[in-house]
Amino acid sequence: MLEVENVSKSFKGRNVVEGMNLYLEKGESIGLLGPNGAGKSTTISIISSLIKPSSGDVKLNGSSVIKKPAAIRKVIGIVPQDIALYEELSAYENLLFFGQMYGMSKAGLAAKIQEVCRLVGLEDRQKDIVKTYSGGMKRRVNIAAALLHDPEILIMDEPTVGIDPQSRSYILEMIRNLNIERGMTVLYTSHYMEEVERLCDRVYIMDHGKVISSGTKEELKNILSAEETIYIDFDRVYPAMYDELQHHQDILRASETENGLKLIVPKGSRLLSRVFQITERHKAQVTNVNVSVPSLEDVFLHLTGRKLRD
Amino acid sequence: MKAIFFLQWKRLRRKPYLVLTFFVLTLLFVFFLGSNNQGSQGGQMEVNAYTGEGAQEAEAAGWIDRLNDSDSFHFELVDEEQARKDIMDGSRSLALEIRENDYRMLVAVEDQDHQLVDSYANQVFREEQRLQQAEEQTGTADLRERVQEEMNHPPLDLTITSVSGEESGFVYNASLQALFGMTLFFSMYTIMFSLSNVVDEKRQGTWDRMIVSPLRKWEVYAGQLAYCFVLGMLQIMMIFVFFEWVLGYDVNIPLGTTAVITACFTFAVVSVGMLLIGLVRTTQQLQAVIPIVVTSMAMLGGAFWPLEIVSNSFVLALSKGTPIYYGIQALHDASALGYGITGLGGPLSLLILFGVLCMGIGINLMERRS
Structure with missing residues (x-):
């Protein structure tokens, strides 16, 4: 349905996106995962025809979006990272205006506004001024504005930044429903690994403007199939012991967490007993131990040597 | 749109x-x-004048007559105290002090009125000085009348007209x-x-x-x-x-x-x-x-x-x-x-x-x- 072919974009000689390849099938939910500054928003801007790439092409059903942007503009709904609303107007007035942008008739638009307000849970407060809304409510109107014209492809650029967990959960559930129940194709960017894990069928991991890995969640996690993660929490920091564990020959990687250490070890290496011997020698008080399967966060760490939020 | x-x-x-x-x-x-x-809707600008250093009341009145030849300004002879009071209470922004053969301006603020009045007074005083000098040099008693007579049939007549055929010039x-x-x-x-x-x-x-x-x-x-x-x-x-x-x-x-x-x-x-x-x-x-x-x-x-x-x-x-x-x-x-x-x-x-x-x-x- 949508293909991004070897797209690059540079600003003032700096490559922001480099050799980007991506495809989107009808009804899929795709995640674009990467830290801030990875090039996700630029990629989205290029796909939505907001900016032109320095090289490469974006094709919608085989025809170039760069040459003829009108085609994609009719079928996409964009949820920008910023709250792109008129704060002095009500949600209803905002939605009325953005609906008119798509040439919707007044009668049809009024009914559609009610439908999307119901969908985002703002039926009762649609006539209130946006300025008086909480961050989560503004985010919901931001999403509603992109849904008015029933887009085939919903492109969302970090739509849950800076909101409370309850609103985030509501929004994620809503997006999942749009994808599954209405068959809406979703391209979702985030630096929150758990959101992408929850919503997306396939994931593209970006860093420094490049796609460093892609595939289904399972395919990506299989990169780390030979490893497992041990989280150990301590009552306090033990620098000497941390140093010893970080340089232990059988531990692949070790990093400090809020309450202790995160150790990546070869799967089935039965290292736990040896780790406990070390902690005992340092008279360290273990408060919690957790052995887990790899997450996309671990995959990102494995691929880049950095955390997603670094 | x-x-x-x-x-x-x-x-x-x-x-x-x-x-x-x-x-x-x-x-x-x-x-x-x-x-x-002052003088809204096309009227004249009202300007206070008072007798200053070296000038006599009659002499100042003569200057006032000459200054009032203009359609744009109307000068009124008042005493200095009144002129200063009018400026202080804001009803006038300036006043003209008439001296023997010269003038000074008392201004509250240097605005466009000040420049207009100054420019006009300067023109009148210079013209008068030129006439006085000519009288002294030629010794002709009726020089003014003769000049006035000559001006009725001037050697050069400059008329600036606009496209619409009306006389042009600075209308303020x-x-x-x-x-x-x-x-x-x-x-x-x-x-x-x-x-x-x-x-x-x-x-x-x-x-x-x-x-x-x-x-x-x-x-x-x-x-x-x-x-x-x-x-x-x-x-x-x-x-x-x-x-x-x-x-x-x-x-x-x-x-x-x-x-x-x-x-x-x-x-x-x-x-x-x-x-x-x-x-x-x-x-x-x-x-x-x-x-x-x-x-x-x-x-x-x-x-x-x-x-x-x-x-x-x-x-x-x-x-x-x-x-x-x-x-x-x-x-x-x-x-x-x-x-x-x-x-x-x-x-x-x-x-x-x-x-x-x-x-x-x-x-x-x-x-x-x-």
Whole structure:
């Protein structure tokens, strides 16, 4: 349905996106995962025809979006990272205006506004001024504005930044429903690994403007199939012991967490007993131990040597 | 485009304070400056004069007679105490101290009135001195009468006529100067601050939402610019109508001509605003630049004082680079000389040219930046 072919974009000689390849099938939910500054928003801007790439092409059903942007503009709904609303107007007035942008008739638009307000849970407060809304409510109107014209492809650029967990959960559930129940194709960017894990069928991991890995969640996690993660929490920091564990020959990687250490070890290496011997020698008080399967966060760490939020 | 245009009005309805402030400020400034400049609606400027160092009362009265030959000024001989009191209580901004063969000016503020009166008094005193010198050198007692007689049949007769065939020259009306100058000045503020909506929309992302919609880019621009244009036009027209029809100012321009002049001027100012938006990066920068540009253009272009009293050729050359110069010129020519649209072709076409150039460069800069 949508293909991004070897797209690059540079600003003032700096490559922001480099050799980007991506495809989107009808009804899929795709995640674009990467830290801030990875090039996700630029990629989205290029796909939505907001900016032109320095090289490469974006094709919608085989025809170039760069040459003829009108085609994609009719079928996409964009949820920008910023709250792109008129704060002095009500949600209803905002939605009325953005609906008119798509040439919707007044009668049809009024009914559609009610439908999307119901969908985002703002039926009762649609006539209130946006300025008086909480961050989560503004985010919901931001999403509603992109849904008015029933887009085939919903492109969302970090739509849950800076909101409370309850609103985030509501929004994620809503997006999942749009994808599954209405068959809406979703391209979702985030630096929150758990959101992408929850919503997306396939994931593209970006860093420094490049796609460093892609595939289904399972395919990506299989990169780390030979490893497992041990989280150990301590009552306090033990620098000497941390140093010893970080340089232990059988531990692949070790990093400090809020309450202790995160150790990546070869799967089935039965290292736990040896780790406990070390902690005992340092008279360290273990408060919690957790052995887990790899997450996309671990995959990102494995691929880049950095955390997603670094 | 229509949706964008009407949306801006809806936004204005929710936040009308800035535009209302400029509207009220225009009314206040025109009202006070117009009436403070004495002799409103084409009357003479009232000037107090008093007898100063070395001059006798009779001698001063003679000077007053000579000074009152003008249609633009009316000098009245009062005592010095009265002249100072009038300046202190604000009913006069200046007074003329008549000396034996010279004069001094007592001024509260160095404004355009001061320069006008000074220029006129200087001309009268010099002429009198020349006549006195000629009398002394020739020893002719009836020189003045003979000169006056000769002037009835002068060797050279210079008549400046306008395109419409009327006699031209510097026709100064302080009230209309204030009305035209202040109205155009404050309308520039209204238009440019309204245009800052474009920068705001770019910052908050609503502009991008419009761009990625099926709307064409020119429609997005046209909706925004049409709003600023209509807002500017309405402000100017309402002020003119208010002062002419409610306060009885003798603006003396047909409504249609006023509308055409206003439209050309507003178009030029909207374009200057677009150029500024193209040059700056943030709303804060724009808000800092607007007062500087508008005030300097108004000062150079003759909104605060008539350019006829400016003698610096560099400043006069600069004034021709401002739309307000052509706006005031067109209004002045239409009001004082009775020019119609055809007669105003010069300033109006320059305003349109100005607008087209600034708009082209401004939009180009904006598009490059985005």
